[in-house]
Amino acid sequence: MTDMTHPxxxxxxxxxxxxxxxxxxxxxxxxxxxxxxxxxVGWKLLDxxxxxxxxxxxxxxxxxxxxxxxxxxxxxEARWRLIxxxxxxxxxxWRAAVATAALILAGGLSCLPLFWSVIRQxxxxxxxFALFMVFMHGGVFGLSSVPPAQWxxxxxxxxxxVAVVIVGMPLSICLALMRRSDxxxxxxxxxxxxxxxxxxxxxxxxxTAALILPFVLPGWLQGDKIWRVIAGFALFFxxxxxxxxxxxxxxxxxxxxxxxxxxxxxxxxxITRVVLPxxxxxxxxxxxxxxxxxxxxxSLIVIIGFFDLMxxxxxxxxxxxxxxxxxxxxxxxxxxxxxxxxxxxxxxRYLERRLRVGSS
Amino acid sequence: MTxxxxxxxxxxxxxxxxxVLRDINLTVxxxxxxxxxxxxxxxxxTLIRCINRLEDHQDGSINVLGTELNEDVxxxxxxxxxxxMVFQHFNLFPHLTVLENCTLAPMLxxxxxxxxxxxxAREYLERVRIPEKADAFPSELSGGxxxxxxxxxxxxxxxxxxxxxxxxxxxxxxxxNEVLDVMRELAMDGMTMVCVTHEMGFxxxxxxxxxxxxxxxxxxxxxxxxxxxxxxxxxxxxxLAKILAH
Numbered sequence: 019m020t021d022m023t024h025p026x027x028x029x030x031x032x033x034x035x036x037x038x039x040x041x042x043x044x045x046x047x048x049x050x051x052x053x054x055x056x057x058x059v060g061w062k063l064l065d066x067x068x069x070x071x072x073x074x075x076x077x078x079x080x081x082x083x084x085x086x087x088x089x090x091x092x093x094x095e096a097r098w099r100l101i102x103x104x105x106x107x108x109x110x111x112w113r114a115a116v117a118t119a120a121l122i123l124a125g126g127l128s129c130l131p132l133f134w135s136v137i138r139q140x141x142x143x144x145x146x147f148a149l150f151m152v153f154m155h156g157g158v159f160g161l162s163s164v165p166p167a168q169w170x171x172x173x174x175x176x177x178x179x180v181a182v183v184i185v186g187m188p189l190s191i192c193l194a195l196m197r198r199s200d201x202x203x204x205x206x207x208x209x210x211x212x213x214x215x216x217x218x219x220x221x222x223x224x225x226t227a228a229l230i231l232p233f234v235l236p237g238w239l240q241g242d243k244i245w246r247v248i249a250g251f252a253l254f255f256x257x258x259x260x261x262x263x264x265x266x267x268x269x270x271x272x273x274x275x276x277x278x279x280x281x282x283x284x285x286x287x288x289i290t291r292v293v294l295p296x297x298x299x300x301x302x303x304x305x306x307x308x309x310x311x312x313x314x315x316x317s318l319i320v321i322i323g324f325f326d327l328m329x330x331x332x333x334x335x336x337x338x339x340x341x342x343x344x345x346x347x348x349x350x351x352x353x354x355x356x357x358x359x360x361x362x363x364x365x366x367r368y369l370e371r372r373l374r375v376g377s378s
Numbered sequence: 379m380t381x382x383x384x385x386x387x388x389x390x391x392x393x394x395x396x397x398v399l400r401d402i403n404l405t406v407x408x409x410x411x412x413x414x415x416x417x418x419x420x421x422x423x424t425l426i427r428c429i430n431r432l433e434d435h436q437d438g439s440i441n442v443l444g445t446e447l448n449e450d451v452x453x454x455x456x457x458x459x460x461x462x463m464v465f466q467h468f469n470l471f472p473h474l475t476v477l478e479n480c481t482l483a484p485m486l487x488x489x490x491x492x493x494x495x496x497x498x499a500r501e502y503l504e505r506v507r508i509p510e511k512a513d514a515f516p517s518e519l520s521g522g523x524x525x526x527x528x529x530x531x532x533x534x535x536x537x538x539x540x541x542x543x544x545x546x547x548x549x550x551x552x553x554x555n556e557v558l559d560v561m562r563e564l565a566m567d568g569m570t571m572v573c574v575t576h577e578m579g580f581x582x583x584x585x586x587x588x589x590x591x592x593x594x595x596x597x598x599x600x601x602x603x604x605x606x607x608x609x610x611x612x613x614x615x616x617x618l619a620k621i622l623a624h
Binding site: 271273274276277278279280281282283284287291292295296299373 | 430432455458459461462463465467469470471472473482483486487531532535
């Protein structure tokens, strides 16, 4: 009788483990083999990355690394400024650091609910880009001018990513709204643009923007190569993001827009106050996805002569001195990309939790 | 003419080549309560959705509060401002609180200040007996509560006319009365109402006129008394026999 009143006895942690992994001789064998393998790989990795690693090289040479069996983190110590700032003039690299920090700070601030309005976002990013241009480009306030051709590393990658998203996101909203217009001409234009851009590989678009557009555009419209490439990349981003947003819009019941119409709200208010807030919430996971993909794809700009994070990394081990240390350099670059992607996905999860309030 | 709220003349509506509304003539005076009933697919929802231009009509004229409904966006907005609508599926905005649902349109369309819009919203939430839910989200409310909020939201625009499109059809039976009670009170206050509903008890008590539609036509138009006790048309009799049988 006492058994009836007690719940099923809860196994201890240990018992659960035994039940799951050590029930039959085969289980035991598989478990033991896996454990051994994990221990072996773990130990090797720990030994390579930490225990036998060379952390520093006082004279900036690679000889201590060549003598050791572990990872050569000294390459990062010797080359980190190249990885972060590329060929930006060495003495002026503090400027690139300030400019990059301004972008990262603005990115962080723009995620705060305090800045969740179109006007505040606009002001924030205008300020951030102004600051970025003053420090990165210079030519004002007694700072020497550094043209975009000399930008590089993490600073260039972040600038490129942020610029593409800030130009591309409003464009994607326009395309998504045009695509569901009642007017055939507008809808057709959006479809042709979206499908046309999606029919082209990104590399083609980047080449066109960098190399072919100068032959077509009048001189005053050409600008620096970097702006043309950003415009091309933003168009590419917008074409995909427009379809992501359209899926978010189509998930709304028709009654939402009808209710707004019945209340006398005009098109602009219906879209900005009723449709888009809900569409963005619906489309949040694929939007974060699109952002992550875009950050990764910025490494393609190396093919048209930009020295982004990835390219700077290649250069960092690309000397005879450090050519053996590419694994360490790639690990470091992966860590940098990883930090940004991880932040993005954590922020996405936070948004999903927060915005779930009120959804059915 | 000044006491005419809605005047529909010889109106026809087509979906492609399929005619959904046939030669509709209907005049609603200010303060009148009209109930429209009929079998499903008879065009009654389509008819009232034409009054605030959620559907367009192809032929004939609709005049609402002295404004002619046509392609002109200005006249459509003007009419929608004065004509509130309550939907079968409530259609509250799920990303906004109850209070924000009620203040959104008055602030954007009527240019009320936030303070004024909130004062009006709380007043109407009080009237539909749900003031304590002002800060809740629609998903936290029952169907009956949501529909009462939807009525308050429509009232916050201070409309001259309220359209109801089967307001109780999506509700669980025990919630129907709380919504009908609110609608009865509105009727007592002299609101001009056009209701598509199957609630025959409500029609009998509240309506000035009952309109029966079938196959896109107005088949019978009568006082509730005559409509229920002595329907003239064969199809009306068949319909009433079916829905009053249980």
